[in-house]
Amino acid sequence: xxxxxxxxxxxxxxxxxxxxxxxxxxxxxxxxxxxxxxxxxxxxxxxxxxxxxxxxxxxxxxxxxxxxxxxxxxxxxxxxxxxxxxxxxxxxxxxxxxxxxxxxxxxxxxxxxxxxxxxxxxxxxxxxxxxxxxxxxxxxxxxxxxxxxxxxxxxxxxxxxxxxxxxxxxxxxxxxxxxxxxxxxxxxxxxxxxxxxxxxxxxxxxxxxxxxxxxxxxxxxxxxxxxxxxxxxxxxxxxxxxxxxxxxxxxxxxxxxxxxxxxxxxxxxxxxxxxxxxxxxxxxxxxxxxxxxxxxxxxxxxxxxxxxxxxxxxxxxxxxxxxxxxxxxxxxxxxxxxxxxxxxxxxxxxxxxxxxxxxxxxxxxxxxxxxxxxxxxxxxxxxxxxxxxxxxxxxxxxxxxxxxxxxxxxxxxxxxxxxxxxxxxxxxxxxxxxxxxxxxxxxxxxxxxxxxxxxxxx
Amino acid sequence: xxxxxxxxxxxxxxxxxxxxxxxxxxxxxxxxxxxxxxxxxxxxxxxxxxxxxxxxxxxxxxxxxxxxxxxxxxxxxxxxxxxxxxxxxxxxxxxxxxxxxxxxxxxxxxxxxxxxxxxxxxxxxxxxxxxxxxxxxxxxxxxxxxxx
Numbered sequence: 001x002x003x004x005x006x007x008x009x010x011x012x013x014x015x016x017x018x019x020x021x022x023x024x025x026x027x028x029x030x031x032x033x034x035x036x037x038x039x040x041x042x043x044x045x046x047x048x049x050x051x052x053x054x055x056x057x058x059x060x061x062x063x064x065x066x067x068x069x070x071x072x073x074x075x076x077x078x079x080x081x082x083x084x085x086x087x088x089x090x091x092x093x094x095x096x097x098x099x100x101x102x103x104x105x106x107x108x109x110x111x112x113x114x115x116x117x118x119x120x121x122x123x124x125x126x127x128x129x130x131x132x133x134x135x136x137x138x139x140x141x142x143x144x145x146x147x148x149x150x151x152x153x154x155x156x157x158x159x160x161x162x163x164x165x166x167x168x169x170x171x172x173x174x175x176x177x178x179x180x181x182x183x184x185x186x187x188x189x190x191x192x193x194x195x196x197x198x199x200x201x202x203x204x205x206x207x208x209x210x211x212x213x214x215x216x217x218x219x220x221x222x223x224x225x226x227x228x229x230x231x232x233x234x235x236x237x238x239x240x241x242x243x244x245x246x247x248x249x250x251x252x253x254x255x256x257x258x259x260x261x262x263x264x265x266x267x268x269x270x271x272x273x274x275x276x277x278x279x280x281x282x283x284x285x286x287x288x289x290x291x292x293x294x295x296x297x298x299x300x301x302x303x304x305x306x307x308x309x310x311x312x313x314x315x316x317x318x319x320x321x322x323x324x325x326x327x328x329x330x331x332x333x334x335x336x337x338x339x340x341x342x343x344x345x346x347x348x349x350x351x352x353x354x355x356x357x358x359x360x361x362x363x364x365x366x367x368x369x370x371x372x373x374x375x376x377x378x379x380x381x382x383x384x385x386x387x388x389x390x391x392x393x394x395x396x397x398x399x400x401x402x403x404x405x406x407x408x409x410x411x412x413x414x415x416x417x418x419x420x421x422x423x424x425x426x427x428x429x430x431x432x433x434x435x436x437x438x439x440x441x442x443x444x445x446x447x448x449x450x451x452x453x454x455x456x457x458x
Numbered sequence: 459x460x461x462x463x464x465x466x467x468x469x470x471x472x473x474x475x476x477x478x479x480x481x482x483x484x485x486x487x488x489x490x491x492x493x494x495x496x497x498x499x500x501x502x503x504x505x506x507x508x509x510x511x512x513x514x515x516x517x518x519x520x521x522x523x524x525x526x527x528x529x530x531x532x533x534x535x536x537x538x539x540x541x542x543x544x545x546x547x548x549x550x551x552x553x554x555x556x557x558x559x560x561x562x563x564x565x566x567x568x569x570x571x572x573x574x575x576x577x578x579x580x581x582x583x584x585x586x587x588x589x590x591x592x593x594x595x596x597x598x599x600x601x602x603x604x605x606x
Contacts, residue, residue, distance in 0.1 A: 034532070037570035042563065045573050046532045047521025110518045111575070119516070126515025128529055184515075186508045188588075189498040189595055192528060193490060228465060235468035242476030246483050255600030256526045259493045263598065265486070269479075329602055333527030333535055408605040416605055417534035418570070 001363050003074035005081035010364045011091050012067025013357045017446070019060035019098075020350065024439045026053040031432035035425055044106065051105050051131045057345060058129065059098045062140075064353030065210050066090075066147055069167060071360045072217045073151055077158025082150050090146045097139040101132055123184055127195055130181045137181055144175045162231040163213045163220075166238055170209030177201045189257035196252045203344075204315075205245040208276065211311075211352050212237050215304060218359050219284065222301045224292035233283045237276045244272035251323045255332050263325040270323040274316030277348075280308040297370025299379045300359035306383060307355050310347030310390070318343050318394065330409050335424075336401030343394040346386075354383075354445075361449075375451035382448060385441030392434035400427045497596040509581075510588025517575050524606075526597060532570060535606030540593040542604050548590060555586045 001007065030049045033039045040049070066087075074081050081087060104113050110126070117133030119125045124134060132140070148171050155164045180197040216234045220227060250266025253259075284305045295301065318340040322331035331337070358379065362370045370376065407420035415423075494500075514520070520529035525536045543558075544551020559582050563571040577585070 033570075037568050041571045042573060045522075045571070047518045047530065050521050050530055050532075051518070110521075111516050114516050123512060123515060126518045126520065128520050131518060131521070186511060187494065187498055187500055187503060188511055188525070188592060190491070190494050191511075192526065193494065232463065232465040232468050235465065235472050236463065239468060239472035239475050242472060243479050246476070246479040249483065250486075253490070255597045256528065257494060257498050257595045257597050258490050259497070260598060261486070262490075329600060332600060333524040333529075333531065333606075335531055338531055409602050414603055414605045420605075421570070 001368075003080050005084040005087075006071050006074050006360075007364060008081065008084050008087040008091070009067040009071035009360060011088075012063050012070065013353075013361055013364075015091070015095055016060045016063040016067060016353060017357070019056050019063065021439075021442060021446075022102075023053055023056035023060060024435070024442060026056065028432065028435050028439060031428070031435045034428045035432065048105055048110070051110075052102055054129055055105070055131065056102065059094075061207075061345075061349050061353065062144075063094070064349075064356070065207075065214075068214050068353065068356040068360075069147070069151055069171070069210075071356065071364075072214065073154050073164060073167070074158075076161050076164045076217065077154055079154065079158035082153035082157065086146055086150050090143055090150075093139065094143045097136055097143075101136045104133065105131075122182065124182055127184070127191070129199055130195070140178065141175075144171075144178065148172065148175055161227070162234055163216050166209050166216075166234060167213035170206045170213065173206030173209065174202060177206060192256050193253070193258060196249055200249045200252055201246070204248055204273065205241065207349065208241040208245060209238050211307075211348060212241070212276075212280075214352050214356055215280065215284070215307065218300055218304050218355055219287045221359060222293075222295040222297065222304070223287045223290070224295075225287045225290055226292075229290075230287065233279070233287075237279045237283065240272070240276040240279060244269050244275060248273050248323075251325075251328070254325050254328050267323065267325045271320065273323070274312065274320050277308070277312035277316040281312050284308040295370070297359060297362060297376075299370065299376045299383070300355060302380065302383060303351060303355035303358045306387065307348065307351040310343070310351055310387065312347075313391075314340070314343030314345075314347035314394070318398075330405050331401065334401040334404045335397045336405075339394045339397035339401060342397065343390060346390045371448070372451065372453045374454055375448050378444060378448035378451050382441050382445035385444055386438055387441075389434045389436075389438035389441055393431055393438065396427050396431035396434060400424045400431070403427065499591070499594055502591060502594070504587065504591075506584045506587040507591045508588075510584035510586070510591075513577065513581055513585050514588060522572070525592060526595070527600065533572065535601060536589055537592055537595075537597070538601050538604060538606055540590050542606065544590075548586075551590065552583060552586045555582050555589075559585075 026049050029040060030046065030053060033046055033049065070081060070087055108116065113133060114125050117135055119134055122134060124137060125131055151168060151171060155168060177198050180194050183194050185191050185194070212234055216230050219225065220230050247265055247269035250262040251270040253262035254266055288301055288305060322328050322336050322340065371379070403424050404420055407415050407423060408417060522530050522533040523536050524531060527535065540546060540551050543554050556579060559575065559577055562574045
């Protein structure tokens with residue numbers, strides 16, 4: 001660790017991983033309720049499980065991004081963080097607000113929660129992924145602003161690099177587009193249109209900038225490749241992200257009440273969306289091939305390459321499957337969307353956080369050369385278990401989606417939703433099985449933190 | 459391929475291309491906002507429809523159902539439930555909704571359960587009005603079939 005203030009990243013990383021365990025656990029509970037509808041009902045209805053599952057994901061990614069930023073910004077700017085104290089206060093405020101919100105979901109019926117949290121003053125609740133009560137949403141704004149302030153002030157007083165510029169642009173976009181979460185028109189269609197400004201432009205635009213910046217930072221560190229070279233790649237990747245991702249929002253506007261021209265604009269732009277991810281693969285593998293140093297922390301590079309590959313498959317390939325308007329007519333609102341959602345969030349975002357933690361955590365724990373060989377072996381096993389689990393889960397959900405389409409939407413002998421879902425029960429069991437595998441992989445990953453150095457040979 | 463592209467070229471594509479895409483997006487946003495009231499028949503958006511939307515949000519219906527194809531995939535699509543369960547007749551649909559909402563949760567073992575939301579008959583009517591209004595939105599001929 002070159003700068004003492006980088007240490008503030010540590011609690012962010014640890015908390016992100018704890019939240020990830022919770023996220024997967026609630027995913028498993030949902031997976032079981034999908035098969036046995038009486039499971040946990042009426043104690044925890046499905047919508048509550050899902051809210052906890054998706055909200056934990058969003059919050060853990062934000063914690064991960066923040067930890068990654070606080071770690072990399074001092075090194076990039078070659079100066080201490082502007083205010084490590086603010087970063088720690090932000091951590092506790094965000095952690096407390098996050099835990100309180102989850103407990104609220106679990107122990108207060110949602111309708112009551114809306115009343116308790118002044119939703120009638122400014123109704124923002126009850127929309128997918130943005131279910132947070134008003135105080136939590138305001139809290140997120142405050143936390144993000146303090147984070148943005150801290151990073152900006154650090155960048156201003158230190159060295160400016162392409163990585164910090166891209167990162168800051170991404171963070172600014174994240175802050176700006178969250179504001180649409182407060183705009184809820186009475187017209188459902190208008191509401192949905194602007195809802196995507198937060199949801200899509202986070203995931204398929206601004207977050208990709210953050211992802212690109214973190215990936216570039218780790219690759220510089222573990223391959224020793226010249227910064228000029230890395231910068232060029234980073235610019236290319238985010239250029240493709242911006243060109244395709246912004247207008248790619250249109251792929252959500254096909255069949256929700258927006259005008260017809262989105263059918264064309266959305267299809268064409270989002271057909272280009274796999275490109276930045278393809279470039280990420282080329283980037284990671286080219287840098288690994290041309291590396292100037294061989295870092296002892298081999299797992300960091302493994303995760304970096306894995307992020308590029310899984311991000312491409314999950315976001316790029318699985319997104320492309322259903323992004324053309326004539327195909328989307330049949331896939332819209334089926335399990336195929338869930339399949340794509342799972343692998344893209346995991347491949348692009350959860351894995352970039354693993355990448356950063358895998359690189360930074362050993363250093364934060366006083367091991368500049370990475371964890372010992374034995375620990376890395378365990379970590380490599382966890383890498384494969386989680387990846388296989390996620391791919392299996394995604395394939396199962398894709399199969400479920402295809403059956404659903406054939407049952408409900410193609411041909412003349414159609415059956416209803418509930419009947420179709422019953423016919424898919426076997427596939428849901430396979431999905432749940434792979435979900436358990438993902439969780440086992442995460443536990444293996446946790447275990448790798450506690451593998452002790454082997455005693456030195458005399 | 460990448461050898462021929464310099465860092466400053468890549469940078470220009472990012473700023474130029476990004477700004478260009480953003481400008482088009484903003485222009486189309488203005489046009490879409492202009493068109494949505496007509497496509498969604500905003501003139502028919504009565505107080506009851508708006509009250510129904512608020513109930514829809516207050517009870518997190520989207521946490522299990524999809525509407526206009528968006529939401530969770532645990533329970534049926536509701537954009538065309540008016541056609542599916544009400545045969546496109548308002549009185550039939552409203553009567554159906556009163557019965558259906560009162561009967562929850564169904565006792566069928568291991569069937570996915572919908573909670574009892576304790577809505578008043580007037581509130582159920584608001585919800586029905588909201589779903590009827592939604593069913594008439596011009597969503598480019600989606601959903602493809604009555605089964606949603």
